[in-house]
Every structure is written in structure tokens, then in C-alpha cells.
Amino acid sequence: MAVVIPNTSPTKADRPSMKRLTCLSMTSSVGTFYLRARGRRIEKVGNVNYPAEAKSHQLFGILRLLVTNVPDGTLKQIHLFESSGEQILDDAACRFGQLASPFGTFQDELRESTDELEIIRTWQFRKNSSLRSS
Numbered sequence: 001m002a003v004v005i006p007n008t009s010p011t012k013a014d015r016p017s018m019k020r021l022t023c024l025s026m027t028s029s030v031g032t033f034y035l036r037a038r039g040r041r042i043e044k045v046g047n048v049n050y051p052a053e054a055k056s057h058q059l060f061g062i063l064r065l066l067v068t069n070v071p072d073g074t075l076k077q078i079h080l081f082e083s084s085g086e087q088i089l090d091d092a093a094c095r096f097g098q099l100a101s102p103f104g105t106f107q108d109e110l111r112e113s114t115d116e117l118e119i120i121r122t123w124q125f126r127k128n129s130s131l132r133s134s
Contacts, residue, residue, distance in 0.1 A: 017115045031110050035119055038069075038103045039133045046096040046123075046131035051088055055129045059086050066120050067097050071111045075101035081120055089125045096131070 053059075061084030068076040078097045083090050106114065124132045 017113060031114075031117060034104065034106060034110065034117070038100075038119065039121060041103065042096050042100045043131055043133055045100040046093070049092075049096060049099060050129055050131060051092045054086075054088050054092065054125060058127070059089060060125050060127045061086050061089050062122060062124050063090055063093055064120060064122050065093055065097065066118055069103055069117045069119070070115065071106045073102040073105050075103070076116060084125065092125075093123050
């Protein structure tokens with residue numbers, strides 16, 4: 001006897017089209033320009049707003065963030081993907097993403113194929129009190 005379970009999950013047409021970018025996926029992606037520009041903007045904001053407590057305690061570390069943007073450049077969410085082990089640095093990186101938003105609108109080709117863009121970047125809080133992304 002077969003049991004029929006109604007499909008209550010959204011159809012593909014109902015779900016947002018999502019694209020995920022990492023540095024490894026950048027080589028030929030249409031989102032490469034967007035990813036690099038966004039990274040430079042967050043770096044600039046982060047270096048201007050580098051946490052005083054991190055400087056005074058000489059904290060440094062590496063973390064990974066997953067940031068989701070929508071086509072108009074609005075920040076949808078920030079998720080700490082991998083902690084630096086220092087709460088001050090983790091919180092600061094998330095704050096920098098918020099301070100740097102909104103980001104630029106998606107390029108036409110990206111906007112046509114993507115409703116949400118997830119970008120995973122590695123952020124380095126360095127010993128010289130600077131922020132760098134990769």
C-alpha cells in the first residue's frame with residue numbers, strides 16, 4: 001500500500017534563487033566584481049572602526065563570516081561561520097558588515113539569476129591592528 005504525502009514544501013519557483021560565493025569560486029563567477037568591491041568596503045570600514053579593546057589587548061585572530069545580500073544591496077543577514085575564539089573580534093566583524101551596508105546593487109547578469117547572494121569570506125584581525133579579508 002502506497003502512502004501519498006502532500007508536498008507542502010515550496011516549489012522551486014517559490015524559493016529564492018541563491019548563489020554562494022567564496023574565494024575559491026571567484027575565478028569566473030559573475031559575482032566576482034561584487035565580492036571584491038564588498039570586501040574592500042568592509043575592510044575600509046573595519047580599519048577605521050578597529051576595536052580599541054582589541055588594540056589595547058593586542059588581540060588578533062581569523063574568522064569566517066557568511067553574509068547574505070539581496071539584489072538592491074541590502075544586507076539580509078550575517079552569520080558567524082567560524083569563530084576567531086575572541087568574542088570582541090567576532091562581534092566587531094559582524095558590526096563592520098552592518099556598518100558597511102548597504103552594498104552596491106547586483107550587476108544585471110547577477111540580478112537576473114540571483115535573489116540572494118551568500119558570500120563567505122575569511123577575515124584576519126592582524127597583529128598590526130589592521131583588518132584584511134581573503
